[in-house]
Amino acid sequence: MIYFLVRIFFPTRKAFIIALFSLLLCYCIEFLQLYEAEWIVELRKTLFGRYVLGQGFLWSDILAYTFGIIFIFLIEKFTLKYKIHETGFRFK
Structure with missing residues (x-):
């Protein structure tokens, strides 16, 4: 969710x-x-x-954030690469 929120504010x-x-x-x-x-x-x-600050620190949350962001990063990289190749558009 945070990745998508940051992506909305910085689309380029x-x-x-x-x-x-x-x-x-x-x-x-x-x-x-x-x-x-x-x-x-x-x-x-x-x-x-x-909801924003949470209730307590957990190392498992750090691990979940890391895996979640890496997962969506890889999805975006593969999807964007596929769409650029398929449509011929180039992004700088």
């Missing part, structure tokens, strides 16, 4: 840059869950805070 960037930025964003959000200041704990009690 290379897929590798989108993947790196998406991973950085996901990792930042996940590591931010280790921060336990009172104000951020209160923010996490809201619906927005729960």
Whole structure:
């Protein structure tokens, strides 16, 4: 989901840059869950805070983000390569 969101905001960037930025964003959000200041704990009690900031740090989430972004990156690379070859369009 994050990969697609970043792709929407940066449609002309290379897929590798989108993947790196998406991973950085996901990792930042996940590591931010280790921060336990009172104000951020209160923010996490809201619906927005729960969905955006999460509830707790898990290494399995880091692994899931990494595999998910690599998977969609590979799908985009193979799909885009196929469409460019099939239609003859060139992207810079």
